[in-house]
Amino acid sequence: MNFYRSHILVCGGTGCTSSGSAKLVDRFNAQLKEKGLAKEVRVVKTGCFGLCEAGPVVIVYPEGTFYSHVKEEDVDEFVAEHLLKGRIVRHLVYHDKGEQPEAGKSLNDIDFYRHQTRLALRNCGVIDPENIDEYIAFDGYMALG
Numbered sequence: 001m002n003f004y005r006s007h008i009l010v011c012g013g014t015g016c017t018s019s020g021s022a023k024l025v026d027r028f029n030a031q032l033k034e035k036g037l038a039k040e041v042r043v044v045k046t047g048c049f050g051l052c053e054a055g056p057v058v059i060v061y062p063e064g065t066f067y068s069h070v071k072e073e074d075v076d077e078f079v080a081e082h083l084l085k086g087r088i089v090r091h092l093v094y095h096d097k098g099e100q101p102e103a104g105k106s107l108n109d110i111d112f113y114r115h116q117t118r119l120a121l122r123n124c125g126v127i128d129p130e131n132i133d134e135y136i137a138f139d140g141y142m143a144l145g
């Protein structure tokens with residue numbers, strides 16, 4: 001098992017796919033390989049985060065920074081700035097009207113999510129939906145147990 005220092009969650013929902021998220025996954029993987037980061041940073045395609053109008057949506061963990069309208073041509077800058085230098089890509093960070101983009105602005109700090117109580121989709125945007133170990137780590141099957 002490999003431990004990664006960062007996970008890049010790329011929305012693979014219908015809305016984001018139609019605005020180019022599949023190309024993002026390919027470009028991220030190519031850039032990570034080129035920069036020697038493939039064993040440190042993992043790209044995960046997820047289900048819909050719910051904020052489709054802001055797509056393609058990308059969330060970077062562990063800090064949970066929420067990026068919106070990320071395009072294939074942004075990926076090189078994204079890898080150079082966020083992953084290599086540890087600086088957010090300010091112009092891509094999602095922010096509510098009247099607020100400045102800020103580092104560490106996570107999904108739960110955004111107005112759209114702040115007023116929601118997500119039940120069935122509470123892990124969407126948090127874990128790899130195709131990895132059962134991540135689901136169990138987030139109390140999956142707890143009620144069955």
Ligand code: FES
Pocket residue numbers: 011012013014015016017047048049050051052053055056057
């Ligand atoms: S399809 Fe990406 S947020 Fe809904």
